[in-house]
Amino acid sequence: MLTVNNVTKKYKNFLANDNLSFKIEDGEVGILLGPNGAGKSTIIKSINGLLRYNGTIEINGVDNRSLEAKRQLGYIPEIPALYDTLTVAEHMEFIRRAYKIEDVDIADKLLERFELADKKKKMGKELSKGMQQKVSICCALVHNPSVVIFDEPMVGLDPHAIKELKQLFRELKAEGKTVLISTHMIDTIEDYWDVAHIMMHGKIAATKHNRGDEDEKSLDELFFEITEGTPEEA
């Protein structure tokens, strides 16, 4: 479970996150939607303990900066942060060892799934952006986290990888894990989500639950209404 309570983040005079609060339950997929500069990446980084902020963030009831929370957290950054001179297999091995994971087969399974098995000996700098993103996803899942945060995960991926990733979201959800996905690509969102928070100017402008109610506005209708029109109406 992920709980964000009254989180505010300022960069000098710029208010990137303004008193944000939301919760994603176990087995739920949450979406953070918003245009560029809405503050999505800032809250994602804050959740991952990579920024200082005011407010509280909890991972399964413990402070997100505690070692306990870090053990349960998986993070896929917007731009893959791979090591240039480490091979794909070594990236996986490094993360496995750093997180003290005994299971040596998990890396192979993940690489197989994302069609990286034949790229094991390629160095980080030799991979295309899409490949790097796939490695980044695999690295975040090696330690089997219970809360997984994706920051713009679809960018640079090929159609097969996007399909695989969507399937992964569904599986993580089925396993009772908490998933938070930040994106501005509204057309990539399908039926796997449970709750969507639409962000504008550092605030949550609207929240929509996926109940399959046909009378409600669709997610993209709501999104464009907020980003191009009147946020208060939402």
Next chain:
Amino acid sequence: MLSATLYRIRKDLAKKPWVIVVAILAILMTVFMIWTGAHAGADSEKVRNLELSIGAINVISIIVFDFVFSSGLTNGAVGFTYADVNFHLAGPFTPKFNLILASSGIMKMCGLFLWVLCCQSTSLSLMFGFRTWDLIALILGNVIVMCAGYALGAFFCAYFNDSEEKITLVKRIFTAVNVLFVGASFALLYKRCGSIGAIRGLGLKGIIATVGSSVPAKFFPVAGWTNLVYTGIAYNNMVYTVIGIVIVVALIAGILALYLNTDLDYYESAMAGAQKLADMKEAKRAGVDTDTSKINAKIKVGKETLKKGWGASAFTYRHFLENSRGAKLFFINPLGIIYRIITFGYGLMMDKMSIMDSPKGNLVAVMVMMIMLNAVVYGGGKTILEFNRPYIFMVPEKASKKLMACIAASLPEMIFDAILCGGLVFYFGHLTILDGVSAAVMMLAFNLLFQLVGLMSLRIFQSLGRVLLITLRTFIGYGLVLFAFVPAIIVFAVLEGSLASLFLVAAAFAAVLVGVLMIFAKDLVDKVELA
């Protein structure tokens, strides 16, 4: 297009007005350095050794030419950004005009090199007896050498862009010219002196004077031709001056003609270079400061792989693996080796040319050089860049453990470097083994100090931008080293301690500073701000 470029420069300067201040300060400092340098030379030598001055100018220019020509040959079409590719390369402009754009980055580098040359004017004057006009001739001559050298190298790079074999051929010819020059110079020296022992008897200054003012040096491509003008002026030899001017004018005209009358096709490699630059920029925006030296180097995977480390120590072993993969020699940073060679060369010059009055003077000069260079090597090393990626903060281990694990990764290199430094100090300072070992311990403490200062600066002053950040961390490092030397000098001077005690007290104080910085650095890992 020119007005658009000028507009961009103007906008950039408006955003960063401090660049103008830095430039003015650099120019003032340059003038001051030349002035003091010229006076230092005048005082140190009553009778001017013209052959030495002219020879030294020629030798320096030849080294500069070799450097810029090979730079141009390797990086000729590199230096374009994606904006250049999209707006200039794809725009209605000729490849020749666009190539001028790529040279701007190299020109900055040349400017920086000339500035360094000016900063060394005092040492050059002390070594070679340079007067004001010698220094001015050296600098002006090298402006021509750099521009022409780079333009020629870049031309060959662009012209033979489609053929690796032709580029290799140019490189071989370039190497052959240098080998020929060295061979001819040696033959000349041998003919003049009659034996190897007699050549040694000339000393370094004598060899430079003879080789630099010889006929092969005068006709060395670009460097020799350019310096022919000043050689003629200095010796009152109109023939040399006129030949020099004619050759230099012909050279510039020839380069222009080459560029204007040749079809250049370098866009593919320009785009590849732009892609690398864009990747680095994007990575930096995401908080991943890429180690550029590793991006450009041809690194192979090899047999070694990651098999050790658990928890925080996984960082140490990963760094070991990366270091050994990136280094040409075991785990040692190639830049570190270059800097040690520079220190050795500098020490050798100080020693053989008797610039300082005593071995103690040489010792101080070599020490200062080592400390200055190590602040650069360890202040911005690869280990520091670890703290620009999310993993170090996200791995569930205590901050102090992760910090120690990353610093431990640099220890083998630091220890090796400290031993090397101790050896250099022992050799050039004519010291005892105990003094050398103490100096090595002190350098190890200083290296650790520089690394922590680098880390702290990166985390606290990241928003300052690369240039200011590097300057700031280097000067903070120097300041702390000076601070550590204060009690050491007191012990040495007041209590009449030995040199070993001076080094060990400085090491102890540096170790205390390292301890204090470790506490702050741990806090920065805990309370991260990875913007």
